[in-house]
Amino acid sequence: MSTIATADVGHHGGTEPHGDHHHHELGFWQKYVFSTDHKVIGLQYGITGLSFLFFGFLLMLVMRWQLANPGAAVPVVGAFLRSVFGETVMTDAGALTAAGYNVFGAMHGTIMVFFGVVPVAVAGFGNYVVPLQIGAPDMAFPKLNMASFWCFFTSCVIMTGSFFVKGSAAKSGWTAYPPLAGIADLEGGSLWLNGQTIWLIAMVFNITGSLLGSINFITTIIQLRAPGLTWMRLPFFVWAQFVTAFLLVLAFPPLEAAGFMQLTDRVLGTSFFMPTGLMVGQTVAQTWSGGGSPILWQHLFWFLAHPEVYVLILPAIGIVSEIVANNTRKPLYGYKAMVYSVFTLGFLSFIVWAHHMYMTGMGAKVAAFFQVTTIMISVPSVILLTALLLSLWGGSIRFNTPMLFATAFLPMFGIGGLTGIPLAFNAVDLFLHDTYYVIAHFHYVVAPGTIFGLFAGVYFWYPKVTGRKMSEFLGKVHFWGSLVFINGLFFPMFLQGMAGVHRRWYDGGVTYEQLAGPVLHWNKVMTASAGLLALFQLVFIFNFFTSWRIGKKVGRNPWDATTLDWDTPTPPPHGNFEKPVEVFRGPYEYSVPGHPTDFHPQSQRD
C-alpha cells in the first residue's frame, strides 16, 4: 500500500502546484481522492454527475430509437448493447425488448434526477462555488463533506451494478410505485440481487449522502460568511443553494423511510404498500400479510419528489442570476423580491405534492386543496422569472457562451413552467396525465431549463477552476445546436400529448394507430433531433477536455465580476483566500455612476 501511494505522489502530487501553506504536503490520495477540500469534492461530484447525465441521455437515445422504429435493431451499437446489457434488455438482433424499455425508462429517470442533475447542480456547483462566494476557507464540516461524496459514490456503484444482475435493473419507473414495485423482479430471481431491491438500497445511500451534504451547506452559509457579508449582500446563487439545502434536509427523509418500508415489503414479506387480495395475473398473489396501501407510497414519494423539482431548478436559477447580472452589467432587478420569492417557493413546495396524484381518486376536497396551493406556487416562480427578464432591460448585454445559455434558459423555463399550469387543474390533468404532454412539460423545466443553466455555469466558472476559458467558438456551436434540437426533441411531445399519446407506450403508439396516427410521424422528428442533440454534446465534451490544456489563459477575474469567488487566485488554493476577506457592499454593484470601472467588487473598500 505504502509503496503504491508513494509512487503516485511522485507522478502526480509532486509536480502539481499546491496552495496548502499551513499544512504538510498532501499525498495523491488525500489530494484528489479522499479529499476534504470543498473544491475537489465539488469537482468529484460535478464530473461524476456530468458522466451520469450523459449516460442517462444515451439510455434515452436507445428508447427514442425504439419509439421511432419499433422493433428495429439499434444501428451500429446494437450488438454491443446486447453484449453489455444481456438478453433481458436487448434481443439477439440488437433491438430493445419491452422489459428493456422499462429498464431504460426507470433508470433514465432515476439517473437524470438523483445521479445527474442534483449532484451537478447542488453538490457540484454548491460545493465549489458557495464557500468561495461567502469568503469561507472551506465547508463547515470538511470530513462530513467527504463522507457525503463517498456515500453518493457508493450509491452510484450500486445503482450502475444493478444493470448486471439477473433480470437487469429496476423496471418500475423512477417513481417505484407499488404494488408493481413490490413484486417486480422477485419471480424466479434472487431476494436481494434483483433490480428493484438494489434500486432501493442504492437510493438509501444516495439520500444519506444528500442529507449530509445539505446539512453542511446550511451550516456553512450561516456560520462561515465573511465579515460584512450580511444576508441581503449574499449573491443570489447562495440564496438558491440555501433554500435548496432546506428542501433536501426536510423532504428527503420521508422517502428514505418509504424506501425502508418498500425494502421490507420485498425482502421480509411485510405489506406497508401491498393491499389485501392483490391479483397478479389470474391469481391472488398474497405472500405478504396484506392491509397495506399503495397510496401511502405515493404520498411519501411525492412529499420528496415535488420539492425535488425545486431542488433541480433553484440552483440553475441561481447560476443564471449570477450570469445575467454579470453580463448585463447591471444589478439584478428586484433582488429582494427574488429572495423572498425563493423562500415562499421553498415553503409552498412542501404543500403541493398531491397534484401528482389526482388520478388516484383521493377525493375532491383533497384535490381542491392541492389545486389551490399549486396555483399559488406559480406566483413566486413567475416573480423569479420576471425579475430575471426585467434584469435584461436596458442592459448592454455581452453575449458570451455562458450568457447565451442563461438567456435561453429564460424562455425555455418559461415554456416549462407555463405549460404546468393546466396540469395543476384537476379536470384538465385527468386528460393530460400519463400523456406525453406531462413529459414535455417537465423536460422543458429540467432539460432546456436546468441543464442549460448548468451548461451556463460550467462555461462561467470553468476559468476559475482551471485558469483557462473554454473555446467561445465551440461553445457557440454547442449552444445553437443544443437550442435548436432540444426544442425539436421536446416540443412535438406537447402535440402528441394533447392528441392523447400515452407516455409509456413501448412502440411509440403504433398499436394505437387509430388514435395516435395523425401525430405518429413526430416520433421520427424527435428521434432525429435527439441524435443530433447528442452530436452537439460531443462538441461540449471535446471543448471541456481540450480547454483544460489549450484554452486561453485568464487571470483571477476574467468576467469582471463582483462577487467574492472572483477574488481568489485562479485556481483557488487550499484555504481559498490569500488574506482575510471583508465585504463592503451588495453582490451586484455593476455600472455604479462615478466608479472608475463598471464593476465594484464586494471586497473592495472603495
Next chain:
Amino acid sequence: MSNLITKYFPFFTDKEVPHTVSARPDTGLYSAKLGIWLFLASEVMLFGGLFSAYIFLRIGSEPGYWPAGLLNVPVGTMNTAILIVSSITVVMAWAALKMRQLGKYKLYMLVTILCGLIFLTVKLSYEWPAKFNHFGVFIKKEAASKYEDFLGNKHLQEAGQNPRWEISGHLLDAPKGSHYAHQAEHNAEHFGHETGRHDAVTPAEDDYVIQLDAVNANPTDKNNDRPHFWPVPMSTKLAVISAADVESASVFAPRHSTYFATYFLITGLHGLHVLGGILVFLYLWLPFPGGTKLYKTNPEHLANRVEIAGLFWHFVDLVWIFVFPIFYLL
C-alpha cells in the same frame, strides 16, 4: 501508526475551519451545534414519515386487524424510565465537563452508557424474542363461526367492540411441511414439561395446535375487552385449527401484520439510533484522541462534543416517548 492513519485516511486530520469550537458572535453558535439541530430536523422528518405511515395504515386497517394490548406495558414503562434517566445523566455529564470535573463526567457518562445498554438488552433479549416465539393465526371470515369459542365475536358485537379474527398463543403443532415445525416441537416439549400433558391432542396433518393466550381462552370475559397493564399469563387451553380455515399464520414477525411491520421497523430504527448513541458516548468516554484525551488539550471542545451527542440522545428519547404510547398503550 497515527502518522500512517493521517497520511492515508486524511478524514482523521483536522482542518482550520472557523467556529468549530468557539461560537460565531452574531449567531451565538459553534457550527456543530447548528449542524446537529439540522440533522435532528431531518430525523424528525424521517421518523415523521414512519409515524405518518403508522397513522395512515392504522386508520385504513380493516376492523379487527389492528391488535391492542400485545406488548408488555410494565417492561415498556421501565425502559421509558431508563431512557429518561439517561437523558438526565447525560446533561449532568456535560455540566460536569463545563465545571471541569473530569471524574464526575466519567461517572455520569458511564451511567448514561449503562442505561442505553440496559434498554437495548431488554429489547433484544426479551421483547423482540418473545414476539418471535408467539404465534398468531388469522381465521377466514367465512370460517369464523367454527372458532367462536376462541374469538367471541358475538360478545364483542354486543359490547360494541371491533370483531376479532386472530387466535394467538404458542404454537404446539404445525401443519406438515410448515417451517414452524421445529418451533412447535420445542414449544410442545416445554408445554409438556410445564403441565405434564404430553400428547394432549392428536391433531390431523394439516392442523395448527395453539396454546392460547388468555384473551382467546376466555374471549367473552369482560376483563379481556380492554388491554391490561400487567400482562395476563397464558392459559393452558389448546385450540386446534384446520389449515383450510386459516387466512394467514405466522409468528409475531414483521410479516405477520402491518401492526408488527410498523412496530419492528420503528423500534428497530429507534434501536439503531440507541446503538449509535452508545457508540458515540463510548468514544467520548474512553481515552481516544477525540475522547477524554481531548480534555487535556481542549476541554471546551470535549464539552461541545458531549453537548451535541447529548442533543442527539435527547432526540432518541423523544422518539421513544412517541413510540411507547402508540405501540404499548393505544
